[in-house]
Amino acid sequence: MAPERKFFVGGNWKMNGNKKEIDGIIAFLTAGPLDPNAELVCGVPPCYLDYCRQKLPGSIGVAAQNCFKVAKGAFTGEISPAMIKDVGVEWVILGHSERRNVFGESDALIAEKVSHALSEGLKVIPCIGEKLEERESGKTEEVVFSQLKAIVDKIPEDKWDNVVIAYEPVWAIGTGKTASPQQAQEVHGKLRQWLSENVNAEVAQKVRIIYGGSVTAENCRELAKEADIDGSLVGGASLKPDFIHIVNASQ
């Protein structure tokens, strides 16, 4: 990680937790100790956004795990950026591979969601990443560049400070098969180069690109040492007290 980029860790709880379990997570996060130089954001289920925002210390951010592309209306089951902001939450994760692959979200829909969330003042964590067969057939770059392009086309120049990009190879998510630090760095470096060529050098230098996929307390430090890995997006391991080590991985 380059020193000018603040280390960023997202804990994506996915569809896990109840009030009792969440109280346990909040207790270990509050006890810490957490690296004051790291930014921590917890992605929580929608029905607990308000609960978590009220109970977590203000120094820990809260994120929704999804939102829709318009402010309100007849969209049963959806929540809007305006609603997320209304309960004091600042962040949203968009285009996670489970949204893409389980719920069939397209690049175009994800891009519209990113656009609307940014315009409403939310900070966004758009996710990209290739599937195993795409990696094995040598298409990793093609896939992640095209996913990135769809999103980048919708990010206004003055909103880049509100964006943290998550690279999550689908084959590494929840499988215990972490990308090696070198494999992850290779893609992160190429994404930064793509941003430099297709947006501008300043954005490429300042935007944080975090890695997700079976990050644990054991492998987080090696990943954090890589030049273009600015933190992690953590699923399963964010539910356990060991998560503190992941937040502190750059110390």
Ligand SMILES: O=C[C@H](O)COP(=O)(O)O
């Ligand atoms: O958003 C987080 C990723 O999907 C990673 O999940 P995982 O750490 O359980 O592999």
